[in-house]
Amino acid sequence: MRVSREQMAENRERILETAATLFRERGFDGVGVADVMKAVGLTHGGFYGHFTSKDDLAAQALGRAFANANRWTSEAKAADPQAPLQAIASRYLSPSHRDDPGHGCPVAALGCDVVRQGGASRLAATEGVRTAIGGMSAIAPGETEEERRASAIASYATLVGALVLSRMVDDEALSDEILAAARAALEPTQQ
Amino acid sequence: MRVSREQMAENRERILETAATLFRERGFDGVGVADVMKAVGLTHGGFYGHFTSKDDLAAQALGRAFANANRWTSEAKAADPQAPLQAIASRYLSPSHRDDPGHGCPVAALGCDVVRQGGASRLAATEGVRTAIGGMSAIAPGETEEERRASAIASYATLVGALVLSRMVDDEALSDEILAAARAALEPTQQ
DNA sequence: GAATTTACATGATACTGATCATATAAAGAG
DNA sequence: CTCTTTATATGATCAGTATCATGTAAATTC
Numbered sequence: 214m215r216v217s218r219e220q221m222a223e224n225r226e227r228i229l230e231t232a233a234t235l236f237r238e239r240g241f242d243g244v245g246v247a248d249v250m251k252a253v254g255l256t257h258g259g260f261y262g263h264f265t266s267k268d269d270l271a272a273q274a275l276g277r278a279f280a281n282a283n284r285w286t287s288e289a290k291a292a293d294p295q296a297p298l299q300a301i302a303s304r305y306l307s308p309s310h311r312d313d314p315g316h317g318c319p320v321a322a323l324g325c326d327v328v329r330q331g332g333a334s335r336l337a338a339t340e341g342v343r344t345a346i347g348g349m350s351a352i353a354p355g356e357t358e359e360e361r362r363a364s365a366i367a368s369y370a371t372l373v374g375a376l377v378l379s380r381m382v383d384d385e386a387l388s389d390e391i392l393a394a395a396r397a398a399l400e401p402t403q404q
Numbered sequence: 405m406r407v408s409r410e411q412m413a414e415n416r417e418r419i420l421e422t423a424a425t426l427f428r429e430r431g432f433d434g435v436g437v438a439d440v441m442k443a444v445g446l447t448h449g450g451f452y453g454h455f456t457s458k459d460d461l462a463a464q465a466l467g468r469a470f471a472n473a474n475r476w477t478s479e480a481k482a483a484d485p486q487a488p489l490q491a492i493a494s495r496y497l498s499p500s501h502r503d504d505p506g507h508g509c510p511v512a513a514l515g516c517d518v519v520r521q522g523g524a525s526r527l528a529a530t531e532g533v534r535t536a537i538g539g540m541s542a543i544a545p546g547e548t549e550e551e552r553r554a555s556a557i558a559s560y561a562t563l564v565g566a567l568v569l570s571r572m573v574d575d576e577a578l579s580d581e582i583l584a585a586a587r588a589a590l591e592p593t594q595q
Numbered sequence: 596g597a598a599t600t601t602a603c604a605t606g607a608t609a610c611t612g613a614t615c616a617t618a619t620a621a622a623g624a625g
Numbered sequence: 626c627t628c629t630t631t632a633t634a635t636g637a638t639c640a641g642t643a644t645c646a647t648g649t650a651a652a653t654t655c
Binding site (some may be wrong): 214215216217220224254257258259260264 | 630631632633634636
């Protein structure tokens with residue numbers, strides 16, 4: 214049956230957000246079109262009225278996930294203007310982020326999947342990473358702009374790598390140790 | 405038809421190595437049992453004489469990939485005893501490693517896939533990561549053993565994160581920049 | 596060298612999942 | 626209020642894939 218224009222827009226929105234979460238939780242191949250639609254409360258057939266294909270959805274959901282996650286940077290700056298990098302690290306490397314991939318960093322959750330993804334998804338990821346680096350550069354230490362940018366990239370890499378490692382291991386103590394070590398490495402070096 | 409005992413062992417070996425490469429290139433879900441067997445030059449039916457299931461193969465292939473990759477640490481120590489960490493970084497963050505996931509670091513290639521994998525694969529990964537951290541600790545800077553270990557974990561995370569990011573982006577200049585920034589961050593801080 | 600074992604080939608089977616064709620009922624236009 | 630449009634539901638199709646049953650010929654064994 215038909216729904217109102219407004220309802221349809223909301224449905225599309227929910228499909229996108231739900232997909233963004235499910236993909237991060239189970240990977241692109243671990244989620245079917247029907248799974249997403251069911252989670253939203255619709256049936257699989259209607260999907261193609263909103264998106265042209267699963268790949269299309271994947272690309273847009275990835276863009277959404279990046280947009281949500283990249284907001285963390287400005288939130289950190291607002292929360293702790295003195296040490297925004299530590300604020301980000303603290304949130305990014307927290308057990309709650311580790312244990313909830315569905316609402317966290319798309320790079321840590323889908324990074325290696327995206328590498329094998331074609332076209333639109335790769336573009337969305339490239340744009341997302343570029344934006345993330347830009348945002349981190351604004352809060353990274355360093356005299357020159359180049360220094361800050363290089364430092365931002367390195368910090369970003371450390372965050373991503375540590376989170377992936379902490380999620381991989383099947384040993385909570387080791388997992389916590391990894392998070393703590395990365396947090397420590399991102400503290401300002403007060404020689 | 406039947407093959408010699410020796411030939412059978414070699415076949416099993418080739419299945420394992422081929423799977424380790426294909427999984428890293430295309431992900432666990434991107435490779436079928438038939439794909440692996442075909443790449444080895446056998447047919448899909450014989451597979452279950454060597455492994456009990458695809459999951460079994462995945463776990464063993466992951467273990468093999470870790471074993472191969474963890475050898476890099478000792479190779480770096482042998483190649484450049486003065487600066488083994490820089491030797492590893494140089495190899496790990498090279499364009500050739502970035503462009504050949506099939507023969508590289510299993511964390512960067514399969515990290516987020518493993519997180520969703522159950523049982524045996526998770527265990528193999530945990531063991532592999534533990535060994536990697538142990539190997540890196542031996543060449544990490546620091547006064548105490550704890551310092552070296554924490555530093556090793558952070559360096560490992562930076563390597564992994566940078567490689568994943570460099571593979572994700574669809575822009576060679578940005579990709580190279582990421583590799584260079586991470587390499588720079590791993591240089592000894594000669595304050 | 597005959598008897599037995601077995602690694603692999605062939606060919607089901609059963610299931611999942613992406614996509615599409617068609618139907619329907621409700622929204623929006625007049 | 627009627628007519629037209631269309632968002633979604635239902636159901637089918639088609640392809641891919643893990644796993645298993647059975648056959649066969651070559652390697653071991655005695």
